Amino acid sequence: MQKKNATVHLLILDPSQNDAESLVSLLRNSGKATRAHRITSEEDLEETLKAGNWDLLLARDLDQEFSADDALAMIRRMDKDIPFILLTEQESRERTVAMMKAGAQDTVPFEYTDLLVLVVNRELAALGERRRRRVLESHLREAEQRCQLLLESSKDAIAYINDGMHIYANQSYMEFLGYDDIDDLICIPVLDTLTPESQDTYREFMKSFAEKGEDGMTMNCTARRSDDHELNVTMSVSAATYDGEACTQIVLQPEHSDAELEEKLRQISSQDLLTGLYNRQYLMDALAEAISNAGKHNETGALAYIALDNFMNMKSQVGISGADLLLGDLANLLKEQAGDDLALARLSDDAFSLLCQPCDEKAMSDHSERIRKAVEDHLFDINGRTVQLTVSIGVAAITENSPKAEELMARAHMASAEVRKLEGHAQGNGVVAYNPADFETLDESNSVEAIQKALEENRFRLLFQPIINLRGEGEEHYEAFVRMLDKDHKEVSPYDFLPPMGPIDTAIKIDRWVILQTIRQLSSHRSRGHDTRLFLNVTAETLQDQTFTPWLSVALKAARLPGDSLIFQIREGDANNYMKQARDFTKAVHELHCKVSIAQFGCALNPFNTLKHIDTDYVKIDGSFTEEIQKSDEAKEQVKAMVKSLQNSGKLTIIPLVENAGVLATLWQAGVNYIQGYYLQAPVPEMNYDFGDN
Secondary structure: OOOOOOOEEEEEEOOOHHHHHHHHHHHHHOOOOEEEEEOOOHHHHHHHHHHOOOOEEEEEOOOOOOOHHHHHHHHHHOOOOOOEEEEEOOOOHHHHHHHHHHOOOEEEEOOOHHHHHHHHHHHHHHHHHHHHHHHHHHHHHHHHHHHHHHHHOOOOEEEEEEOOEEEEEOHHHHHHHOOOOHHHHOOOEHHHHEOHHHHHHHHHHHHHHHHHOOOOEEEEEEEEOOOOOEEEEEEEEEEEEEOOEEEEEEEEEEOOOOHHHHHHHHHHOOEOOOOOOEOHHHHHHHHHHHHHHHHHHOOOEEEEEEEEOOHHHHHHHHHHHHHHHHHHHHHHHHHHHHOOOOEEEEEEOOEEEEEEOOOOHHHHHHHHHHHHHHHHHOOEEEOOEEEOOOEEEEEEEEOOOOOOHHHHHHHHHHHHHHHHHOOOOOOOOEEEEOOHHHHOOOOOOOHHHHHHHHHHOOOEEEEEEEEEEOOOOOOEEEEEEEEEEOOOOOEEOHHHHOOOOOOHHHHHHHHHHHHHHHHHHHHHHHOOOOOEEEEEEOOHHHHOOOOHHHHHHHHHHHHOOOHHHEEEEEEHHHHHHOHHHHHHHHHHHHHOOOEEEEEEEOOOOOHHHHHHHOOOOEEEEOOHHHHHOOOOHHHHHHHHHHHHHHHHOOOEEEEOOOOOHHHHHHHHHHOOOEEOOOOOOOOEOOOOOOHHHO
16 A cells, blocks of 8 residues: 555656656655656557556646547556546646546646645545555455354354343354344343243353353253254353444354254355356355455456346246256356356356456456357257357456445446447347446446436336236226336336346335325326226335335325225245345335235245245236246146135235237136236326226
């Protein structure tokens, strides 16, 4: 990091050798040991940036073959943390604003040497602080990880308690006492985890510990699990701190332990069960470590986001089981192409990722192109049917200036989406490298800012699609969809703009805008005599937003709208990933008399397990089943059994993507309650469907 007596490594872009030397002399005379390199061409700057670490770039704003703007663009493209100062011939507010928007730190007239020294001192100090912060953040993260790993990897069941209440427990402790979620255990008294006979013994033991203060004191007692099973344990206690607060650490040592099973559980915790590749959590941890290494050791790397093109259409063609086979075969192909040097992970149903360090963006782009071509040329055999796939790959460099892991993943994701904007690649099938200068300028090329700008400029639109009662009852239901007019005035879904693990606030803002606008429109629509109810989709971010239901309560009261006119729809995947939050969300909206629906149902390994925890009123079966039941008798029976089981448990069923009349007889026989699809009506701006015709 930058120190007062450290040598300043200076880059100068100036057509005059004499003027460049005068700048070096200026810094040396101000007390800075300076080593400089004068840039002579675009190739020279690129090779220089790759070859070493630089602290500052001074660029003259003169007409020359390789301009100051080109140099700044290259620094942004290569994502280098090098302060850039433009030396102008005269003061110009417009030029200063334009350059600082493009990423420069400042502009200074060339003749203002005293001001230049002050600006250089400021930027070098800021650079030193950024480097120091990166190192400290890396050290802090490593220290926290070591502490957490010591707890989490311990075979012993360890918990922290304060005033007799649990405030933390490791995985072994939760598994030993039969709890799935730390939130279920937090604030539960330790006494409640013991049998009545052991509770008095525990009180006396803790009283003795408080008086003696001897770490490692032990007692034998009987623990009571959440399923009421009892186990004999040895409890030891020690003084500890957690989050800076004094507390007590307790360790439970079970009478019997299965070390081999625990080891296997640890091994599979980093694996994707379907493909055997690394899972998302492993990849994100590895990416965070790679970013840390880049900051500490200037060791560059690269990340590739591999998105499957048109996967949902493919899934509807081959079915859920066929899609699983397809993903397994694709994973094997990617493993062959990746080799042993790259970390390969499955991120989601239709996305994989590659991580490499040391590596650079160009090498990863070349490797990604080989992977793209291998996938395009491969013929997948799925249940006797030949299937072809293509992938869109986005590449993001890992440098000392890289953001956190989630944001870097978002960069690669955005780059993969850019493939479809390339000429001749409307269906994807290409490779794009992320260029920070393209994506981070203050205009609509930035997805999150584009969404915010569209919100501010009222370029969001609501569409409504009817959901029809197949039994002919005259209920009026619609599902609300949101569309955003982009800068080319084309309708797109703003949710598609959000990168994976994108900014939580943005998703919440979209959800709230949709809900607020639909409440207003629904209130007006119902005032004209319609008993209409609306299905509203909510994201995983809203499920985790504890301020949502108080806000919803106020909005409903302001619109004088009954709660039972709204049905909040949660995706099955979000419900499983955030089970506790989804359960609490469902309970909270039910208290406002709103209803809840689970969408995309049937894709999980055990879909009915979701319904054990979440009290949903409606279940929308995944659209892939609609396609399958028109082709397979086995699929028809599967849907019939699913519908019957759901209805036996009191759930109303919905089948989406009904595109023709041929499927209606099957759905009627299956006992489906509601249908939805383009056969009835496409999403339109008005709630104008004539439900009386059904």
